Amino acid sequence: MEKRCLLWYLFSYYKWRRDVYYLMEKLPGDPRYPIVGTDYTFIGVPKEELFNAFIGSIKKYGPTFRTWNGSNHELHLTKPEHLELIMNNSIHITKGYQYEILYPWLGQGLLTSDGARWFQHRKLITPTFHFKILENFMNVFVEKSEILLKILDAKADGSVHNVHSDITHCALDIICETAMGVNVNAMSNDDNEYIKAIYDISELFVWRAVRPYISDFVFQYLKKGRRFREDLEILHGFTNKVISDRKKILEKKGRKADTSDKDDLGIKKRSSFLDLLLEASDGGRVLSDTDIREEVDTFMFEGHDTTTAGMSWTLLLLGNNPEIQEKVFEEVRNVLQDKPTPTSLNELHELKYLECVIKESLRLYPSVPFIMRRIKQDIQIDDYKIPENVQIILHIYGVHRNPEHYVNPDKFDPDRFLPENSAKRHPYAFIPFSAGPRNCIGQKFAMYEEKTILASIVNRFKLTAVESMDNIKLTSDIILRPANGVLVKLEKRM
Ligand code: HEM
Secondary structure, eight states: OHHHHHHHHHHHHHHHHHHHHHHHHHSOOSOOBTTTBTGGGGTTOOHHHHHHHHHHHHHHHOSEEEEEETTEEEEEEOOHHHHHHHHTOTTOOOBOGGGGGGHHHHTTOTTTOOHHHHHHHHHHHGGGGOHHHHHHTHHHHHHHHHHHHHHHHTTOSSSEEEOHHHHHHHHHHHHHHHHHSOOOOTTTOOOOHHHHHHHHHHHHHHHHHTOTTSOHHHHHHSHHHHHHHHHHHHHHHHHHHHHHHHHHHHHHHTSOOOTTOBOTTSOBOOOOHHHHHHHHTTTTTSSOHHHHHHHHHHHHHHTTHHHHHHHHHHHHHHHHOHHHHHHHHHHHHHHHTTOSSOOSHHHHHHOHHHHHHHHHHHHHSOSSOEEEEEOSSOEEETTEEEOTTOEEEEEHHHHHTOTTTSSSTTSOOGGGGSHHHHTTSOTTSOOTTOOGGGSOTTHHHHHHHHHHHHHHHHHHEEEEESSOTTTOOEEESSSEEETTOOEEEEEEOO
């Protein structure tokens, strides 16, 4: 019986591989060679040209093509209609093999898990992103924006400054406080062990992602492997300590965390995502401490680089388009009157043109330019029959620049997002936060954060970019960022 099962398994596997090879042979793409696959096309390409080289294949072979990352096949899709087939189907929620390098840090958090576990956790965590909870985070957005404004005040001296790290530190302070209820003060002091480990591990992920031929076994013996383990120890140690301290405090108080919690001075305290997860965990019966740590770590990973990149690109685009910047400024002044920053969700909702600007920035420069899935059922795409378990790269960047859906797609034109101009657009032609059941759970949080910080900056300063958009190099590890940071001149408006 066992022998027959094994034979059946081997036969199915052989048939699957044959079907995949047949499909890959049919699809357009660069010639494939043993060991390197098609990765040889990137050899010698400078880091800041890699993304363009990668995207270049869309023009060369799109809309549907294939690459080989070493011996791993990859099918690329760039048309909204095709992305919808996968993203809008709750069967195809399994992530690609590329996410495995995140497991040691994020474990089975929302981003990396699938199946029943993902479904249960998503259902449990969704209410923690309710707008009533997000409203509670406005205090954090405002407080951190005010600190950022002070830092930028000192840079409004007529000379060129790179404000990328200021934006990064601000986003990190926001996510630490909202996710864990901890103030790491990255804006005043980035010499923090935890912050340094986040930077370092992100770098190591990228290093590994472009070297699929280095196995886990080999990696653990490399110097970088040791660094990776040290970073992990710091990151997990920090989150574990925050969780256990918070649990003790809540147990001592003998009551659940709630958003109207007051401190000893009677001042309303903020609830963090961690507090909400601890409350939902039902004393460990629904979520264990490890489950909670994995979700908090996932928020930390997903919740700062993405918004930093979004704000960085918006600042560069505004610094290159003074008329659009003036329109944003006028709107902000109208809504805020004499205030330096927005302070309520109502005000943020009134900043409609700024929202168009942020969306148009995310269209041109989506923080997450592509995502990966492994499909769980055969599907038909045009003339191609795609067998189950094929690895697919879904090109968010490619979709956003598709001339069939955007006239003059490389032009920065926020008016595209006015209601009258976007009503007829294909629903999958604008998907910076992905779409369907596995869309970004933090998208409202991200929009509120970006709006608060950007409105505060534009309200206080006139920005002039130093590099023109055509000259700015794009670099993408996991996140799409400007290679040289955000080089701007700041002029105080008041
Ligand atoms: C501009 C900012 C952001 C962008 C562009 C963005 C984009 C995305 C995208 C494209 C995905 C799908 C990833 C995939 O399928 O591989 C995703 C998932 C996710 N994002 Fe975001 N994100 C942003 C901000 C945030 C923030 C602020 C948080 C948390 C506070 C967050 C938490 C998550 C989580 C937990 C997932 C996994 C959801 C699931 O699979 O159920 N994101 N995000």
